[in-house]
Structures are given as C-alpha cells and as structure tokens.
Amino acid sequence: MYYTGNDHGLGVSFALTSYKDKKVITIGVVHELTGLSERQIRYYEERGLVFPDRSKKGTRKYSFNDVELLMDIANKREEGVQTYEIRQDMKKEEKKRQVREEMLRGQLNAHFNMRK
Amino acid sequence: MYYTGNDHGLGVSFALTSYKDKKVITIGVVHELTGLSERQIRYYEERGLVFPDRSKKGTRKYSFNDVELLMDIANKREEGVQTYEIRQDMKKEEKKRQVREEMLRGQLNAHFNMRK
DNA sequence: CCCTTATTGTAAGAAAATCTAACAAACTTT
DNA sequence: AAAGTTTGTTAGATTTTCTTACAATAAGGG
Numbered sequence: 001m002y003y004t005g006n007d008h009g010l011g012v013s014f015a016l017t018s019y020k021d022k023k024v025i026t027i028g029v030v031h032e033l034t035g036l037s038e039r040q041i042r043y044y045e046e047r048g049l050v051f052p053d054r055s056k057k058g059t060r061k062y063s064f065n066d067v068e069l070l071m072d073i074a075n076k077r078e079e080g081v082q083t084y085e086i087r088q089d090m091k092k093e094e095k096k097r098q099v100r101e102e103m104l105r106g107q108l109n110a111h112f113n114m115r116k
Numbered sequence: 117m118y119y120t121g122n123d124h125g126l127g128v129s130f131a132l133t134s135y136k137d138k139k140v141i142t143i144g145v146v147h148e149l150t151g152l153s154e155r156q157i158r159y160y161e162e163r164g165l166v167f168p169d170r171s172k173k174g175t176r177k178y179s180f181n182d183v184e185l186l187m188d189i190a191n192k193r194e195e196g197v198q199t200y201e202i203r204q205d206m207k208k209e210e211k212k213r214q215v216r217e218e219m220l221r222g223q224l225n226a227h228f229n230m231r232k
Numbered sequence: 233c234c235c236t237t238a239t240t241g242t243a244a245g246a247a248a249a250t251c252t253a254a255c256a257a258a259c260t261t262t
Numbered sequence: 263a264a265a266g267t268t269t270g271t272t273a274g275a276t277t278t279t280c281t282t283a284c285a286a287t288a289a290g291g292g
Contacts, residue, residue: 019135019180024145026278028249029177033140038250039269047267057277059250061145064135082260082267142249144278154279155240163238173248175279198238198289238289249278260267 023053023061030062034070041070047083049073049090139169139177146178150186157186163199165189165206 052060076086143154168176192202
C-alpha cells in the first residue's frame with residue numbers, strides 16, 4: 001500500500017492507491033475469478049458498467065476492484081436487475097461519493113488555511 | 117481481505133489470504149510493472165527465485181507479491197549480487213519464517229489445549 | 233590466458249489468448 | 263407486434279506467450 005501526493009495548486013489533497021486499483025488482469029482470468037463468460041464481461045463494458053484499461057494493442061486489463069464490481073453485477077443480474085438499472089444505481093452511488101469527497105476536501109482546506 | 121480456516125486435525129491453524137497472493141498477472145504486465153525483460157523474468161524462475169502458477173495450457177501467472185519480489189531481485193542484481201546468492205538468502209529467510217510460524221502454531225495449540 | 237559459469241538478447245515457429253463483428257435465439261418491455 | 267436486452271457461437275485477424283537454440287559479454291578460478 002502506498003501514498004501519492006497530488007495537491008493541485010492551493011487546495012489540500014491526497015490519494016491512497018493500492019493493488020486493488022491496478023489494472024493488470026486479463027479477461028480470461030476475470031472469467032475464472034467471477035464465473036462470468038467473456039461475452040458477458042465485454043457486454044457489461046458495452047453497457048457502461050466496467051471500464052478496463054487497454055494495452056497498447058488493445059487487450060483489456062482489469063483491477064481487483066473491477067472483479068469485485070463484476071461479482072456484484074452478477075448478483076444483481078441473478079436477481080433479474082437489468083444492466084440499465086444497475087447503471088443508474090451506480091451513477092447515484094458515484095454522485096454520493098463525489099459529494100463526500102468534496103466535503104472532505106473542504107474540511108481539510110479549511111483546517112490548513114486556518115493555521116497558515 | 118478474507119480469511120480461510122484450514123485446521124488439519126487437532127492443531128490450531130489459520131491463514132490470511134489477500135489479493136497480493138493471487139496469481140493473476142501475465143508476464144507482459146510483470147515486465148511493465150518491474151522494468152525487467154521477459155527473458156530475465158523467466159530466467160529468474162529457472163534459477164529458483166520465483167514460482168509463478170501456470171494456466172491449464174501453460175501461461176505463467178504472477179502475484180503482486182511476486183512482482184515485489186522481482187523488484188527486490190532487480191535491485192540486488194544492480195548491486196552485482198548473483199542469482200545464486202540471492203537464492204541462498206531467500207532460503208535463509210524462508211527458514212526463519214518457518215520457525216516463527218511453528219512457534220506461533222505451538223503457542224496457539226498450547227493455549228487452546230489448556231482450556232479444552 | 234583458458235575454461236566454466238552466469239546473464240541477457242534475439243530469433244523462429246508453435247500454441248494460447250484476446251479482439252471485433254455478425255448472426256441468432258430467447259426473453260422482456262413498450 | 264415491435265423494439266430492446268442478454269447471451270452464445272462462429273470466423274478470422276491480431277496479440278501474447280511459450281520453448282528451444284544460439285550468441286555475446288562479463289566474471290571468476292585455476
């Protein structure tokens with residue numbers, strides 16, 4: 001686990017990156033880990049649910065986070081939830097996450113500006 | 117991060133497995149992550165320094181731990197240390213690890229036998 | 233200096249893995 | 263009924279990996 005400073009200009013900011021986010025897994029392995037067919041995995045990408053990186057020549061690379069996400073998607077699908085709805089839910093979650101992040105950044109900036 | 121119970125018979129035992137140990141990375145990606153050539157990576161395997169898994173058809177799969185190990189090896193090599201010596205050092209470390217593990221297992225067994 | 237071992241690059245050819253695009257089937261929604 | 267969703271399968275091309283072999287360079291020992 002390692003840290004990457006990335007303060008843009010005046011604001012306070014930081015990021016924590018772990019192996020879970022590294023896009024290093026090929027689709028065949030993702031298939032083995034999730035039980036999903038490669039067809040399904042590519043289709044969920046087409047529907048905007050996952051975003052693998054690509055090698056220079058175009059082969060997909062997934063992270064462990066992607067694998068976990070795909071397993072969640074598989075569960076939702078078994079419950080009959082369509083990809084469109086899953087997408088909507090993900091957008092909402094993403095929105096909430098952004099709000100929390102902005103609040104945190106605000107708190108930190110306030111704190112550091114105060115004692116400068 | 118998840119836990120796997122694996123008590124064999126009477127002894128107390130446990131294992132903690134994380135993504136770092138999962139062998140899911142192909143040699144091309146290991147090359148990108150470490151800067152080592154694929155030739156070097158295969159050679160270090162030949163010299164008994166790394167032990168990737170293999171797919172059914174034979175393609176190598178590495179873990180993040182393997183990647184870290186290979187980076188350590190790369191550093192040693194830059195210092196001029198030969199693979200043979202690196203191997204010896206690794207064996208010693210492995211031995212120490214085993215001793216510690218056995219002691220821990222002994223402590224745990226003693227503890228649980230005491231109050232049974 | 234000669235010989236051996238260690239390390240790495242490169243090449244060749246085969247095999248494995250992945251990619252895209254298309255068609256079809258089975259369902260679900262509208 | 264028509265349109266949209268989801269998945270399998272197939273075909274052909276491309277990318278990635280594998281093994282084996284040969285060569286070059288470096289390092290160490292006698």
